[in-house]
Amino acid sequence: MLEWQSIFVPALPLLEGAxxxxxxxxALLALMRIAGQRESGGLGVTDVLIIVLVAEAAAPALYTQDSTLTDSLIVIVTIVFWSVAVDAISYRLPVFSHLVKARPKPLIRDGQLCRRTMHREFxxxxxxESxxxxxxxxxxxxVQQAYxxxxxxxxxLTRDGEGNAPVEKPEAL
Incomplete structure (x- = not known):
């Protein structure tokens, strides 16, 4: 028999979930900013953060580990709220944007490697060259600039002022 109360009644106070x-x-946003952006691939750092947090928040409710669906939903809604709020605030306040959003980092300037960026990003x-x-x-x-x-x-960006798109891999026959 299903115990509806154990599924939907929060085990944590609402404020605690938020x-x-x-x-x-x-905490994870700060860690991702400190870790750098090289390994994040095609997704933005915030995208990766949201995916990880939502998966982690949903897992206990999916596996009935001392958490109800409501507990997990409260945490997930809070995470999504902060994601949207951070994007909205950084859009309106550029100073805040510099704190939470990654910026392009110079790799090459006037044909010379920027060793500091290379060292920071390993x-x-x-x-x-690859x-x-x-x-x-x-x-x-x-290369005039590379970021x-x-x-x-x-x-x-090359010296002739044009950007170069990456060469696409030919499809297998």
């Missing part, structure tokens, strides 16, 4: 979601969101010269080749560039001196973008991709 506080847990708030603390986890900002990028070797070979990895940067990315340039994907953009169809053999000679680094042709490590917030989504982990590298954008390149």
């Amino acid at each position: 506080v847990r979601g708030t603390v986890m969101f900002f 990028l070797s010269r070979e990895e940067v 990315q340039l080749r994907l953009h169809g560039i053999q000679d680094m001196s042709r 490590l973008e917030p989504n982990g991709m590298i954008s390149v």
Whole structure:
């Protein structure tokens, strides 16, 4: 027999669920900002954060580990609320945006590698040259600017003023 109360009645006070979601969101956001952006791939740091938090918040309710669906939903709603709130606040307040949103980092300026960024993001010269080749560039001196973008991709502007799109992999026959 199903015990409806054990499924829907919160085991935690509502405020505690909201506080847990708030603390986890900002703690993981800070950790992701400190860790850097290189490994996040095509998703933005905030996207990864939301996916991880929502999965973690949903897991206890899915596996009945001392948590009801309502407890998990409260935490998930809180996480999504803070995600939207952080985006809205950073849109309206650029100062706040610089604190919570990743910015492009220079990798190459006037054909010269920016060693500081490479050191911070653990990028070797070979990895940067590999990315340039994907953009169809053999000679680094042709690069006016190259940036490590917030989504982990590298954008390149050549001296002729044009950006180069990465060469796509040919499809298998």
